[in-house]
Amino acid sequence: MRILVFGTTGQLARELLRRAPEGVAVQAVGRDTADLTDPAACAAAVAATDADLILNAAAYTAVDQAETDRATADLVNGEAPGAMARAAAARGLPFLHVSTDYVFDGSGTRPWSEGDPVAPLGAYGASKLLGEHRVAEAGGQAVILRTAWVFSAHGKNFVKTMLRVGAEREVLSVVDDQRGGPTAATDIADALFTIAAAFGKGRGVPGIYHFAGAPTVSWADFAEAIFAASSLPRKPVVNRIPSSDYPTPAKRPGNSALDCSLLVKTYGITQPDWRKSLADVIGELEAEA
Structure with a gap:
């Protein structure tokens, strides 16, 4: 199977590149080929590829900056994925897209299910929700995987900040x-490869799914x-402080917990224990140091 991945330097893209299973060839597309602020360039990359499946692992993730740079966030997180999805649908290619818990307002205490009402609190969440809408409107074989609290040995994330x-x-x-449920980029990558393999065998089921680490904890x-x-x-x-103090x-x-039971039922992908993945990430970071 050949997979075209949008993204080269982000946490998830890096794990996809180094964790590809045997028999899977990953071609990563960076800004030099398809700038995410140029949806037409993203669509052109899909139109030109010989891949069997398209996976968007790139995103605008500067949550606070998005409040004053909403136009860019909407382009990268909304319009670009939509262009990718339309180009993939035109060629009959499955399209996998990663979204976020920020599409919800964080109220209550119950884990969020895929069908719960969405109500983003800020520009970042709104841009990711726009991407979900654009991907769904494309009408192809698309999977939207919502996740939360991503960490890895790469890039900027909570684990690296706390250690520093x-x-x-x-x-x-x-x-x-x-x-919320801290989620290792390695585990997200493995989940996406499992979904991709299902499409490769003609067993993929389009839709929105949730995937996050367990158990649920506070920051x-x-x-x-x-x-x-x-x-x-x-x-x-x-x-320990309240959000009002920061x-x-x-x-x-406030509540980013995700109900991941639909993904288990459909693809057999269970929630990973983030504590094991955390030990692996810290081990990698300390080995590099």
Whole structure:
């Protein structure tokens, strides 16, 4: 199977490139070939490929910056995926697209199901929801995989930030009233390869699915787990604070927990234990250091 992946340097794209199963050839497309602010260029890349499946692993992920740069966020997260999806549908190619928990307003305590009402709190979530709408409107064989709290040994993420700051401070204040399922980019990549394989065998089922790590925790819980799994000689104390004590330009969802049962039922992909994946990521980071 040949897979055309949009994205080369992001957390997920890097894992897709290095975790491709035997018999799967991944061709990654970067900005030099298809700038995500140019939807027509993205569509042209799909039209020209000899791949069997298209996978969009690229996104505008600067949540706070999106509040003042909404036009770019909408282009990259909304219109570009739509152009990819339409070009894929025109050729009869399956299209896999990654979305986010930020399409929900974060209310309540129950994990969000695929059919729950969407109501983004900010520009980033709205841009990702626009992408979902554009992909659905394309009418092809598309899977939208919503995920949350992505971490890896690459790029910018909460794990790397905590390890860096934790080595410098004795006490860290971390938000304790936002809850979600940390999800390793490695696990997302593996899930996407499983879905791609199903399409390759003619068994793919289009639709929206949720995928996140388990168990659900707060950011403060996650921080403590990071320090416990690390080899920092002095573990910082986590001071648990409410979101109101850490204001940001974009409001974050309080409840980012995702109900992943539909993905289990349809593709047999179970929720990964993020604690195991966290140990692997920290091991990789410390080996590199």
